[in-house]
Amino acid sequence: MSRVKIHPSVGGLVRLSAALGLSVVLACATVPSSASAAEAPVGLGTATDFAVVAGSAITNTGTSVIEGNVGIFPGTAITGLLPADVQGTVHTTDAVALQAQADVTTAYNDAAGRTPTESGVTELGxxxxxxxxxxxxxLGLTGTVTLNGDANSVFIFQTASTLITASASRVVLTGGATSCNVYWQVGSSATLGTGSTLVGSVLALTSITANTATTVEGRLLARNDAVTLDSTTIAVDATCTAGVVTPPPAGGGTTPTLPGTGNGTGAGTVPLATAPQGGATSSTLNTLPPTGSNGSPLLLGGAALAILAGALLIAFRIRLGLSEKQ
Structure with a gap:
């Protein structure tokens, strides 16, 4: 029986092909999974500088302290809220309120569309x-819930129906977590208990009621109905940024439109100097992810290695055939 002689260069090709094959496996293995990627903040757009946004009415009892803008659209009824109560600008059915309400709608849809880390949650206390x-x-909160993370940690709470917090309940941040990255997406109405403390932005489809002496470090943003206050303290963290406003898929959700002619942009409707005018909305045109965020360069590198390994394997087989004939 004749022995097959393998040329030394063929052995080198075998070793090189094996090494390249291993490189392909490692390259694919190091591509980050979207499931393990950090949760992105919900972009609030122009609503970032609003402490309160309502759809139909804003009602206040007692003396409330609101640090931030107040907006209502398409309704016009604001009752019991004095100019001295608001450290910001009140926008009633003007173009600024329209844009804020539109951004609330977009943010609501974004938060509602996130994939849950944990489902079936009922009590947070x-x-x-x-x-x-x-x-x-x-979702209910009795007692205290602690949100532990750093400044980039994002906490999103989704409820198909109601959010109800008990009297004296608290949301506590630890480890550097901030109110800027806490969101409460509420499928109907939110009710905050007497003397309770809530952190984050409440995005409610219907209404929000803050009972007596409630403190909110964040925002109360209602899409369709009223926001009701009673000696409520609301403070918007000035360090929060507008973020990227992610529009809903085509046909998903509606965007408010300004009725009739005239915007009602008379005296008293000039937004705060720090309000991001148009910047957040225009950022939606950038649909490309940040460089390397989804591992694209690694995938391209793996494909190139796979092609090269295949070519070398073909060359190896040709050379092996020649060696067998010798």
Whole structure:
């Protein structure tokens, strides 16, 4: 029986092909999974500088302290809220209120569309939570919930129906987590208990009621109905940025439109100097992810290596055939 003689260069090709094959496997293995990627903040756009946005009415009882803009669209009824109560600008059915309400709608749809980290949540009290998306049919808070994370940690709470916090309940931030990255997406109405403390932006489809002496470090943003206050303190963190406003898919959700002619942009409707005018909306045109955020360069590199390995394998087979004939 004749022996097959393998030329030394063929052995080198075998070793090189094996090494390249291993490189392909490693390259693919190091591509980050979207499931493990950090949760992105919900972009609020021009609503970032608003402490209160309502759809139909804003009603206040007692002396409230509101640090931020106040907007209402398409309704016009604001009752019991004095100019001295608002450290910002009140926008009533003007172009600024329209844009803020539109951005609230977009933010609501964005938060509602996130994939839950944990589903079936009903009671938050007594828990310490890390960054993630927590979803339930209804959400309640009795006692204290602690949100532990750093300045980039994002906490999104989704409820198909109501959010109800008990009297004296609290949301506590630890580890450097900020109110800028806490969002409460509420499928119907939110009710905040007497003397309770809430952190983050409430995005409610219907209405929001803050009972007596409630403190909110964030925003109360209602799409369709009223925001009701009673000696409420609301403070918007000045360090929060507008973020990227992610529009809903085509046909998903509606955007408010300004009725009739005239914008009602008379005296008293000039937005705060720090309000991001148009910047957040225009950022939606950038649909490309940040460089390397989804591992594209690694995928391209792996494909190139795979092609090269295949070519070398073909060359190896040709050379092996020649060696067998010798």
């Amino acid at each position: 007594g828990r310490t939570l890390t960054s993630g998306v927590y979803s339930g049919g209804t």
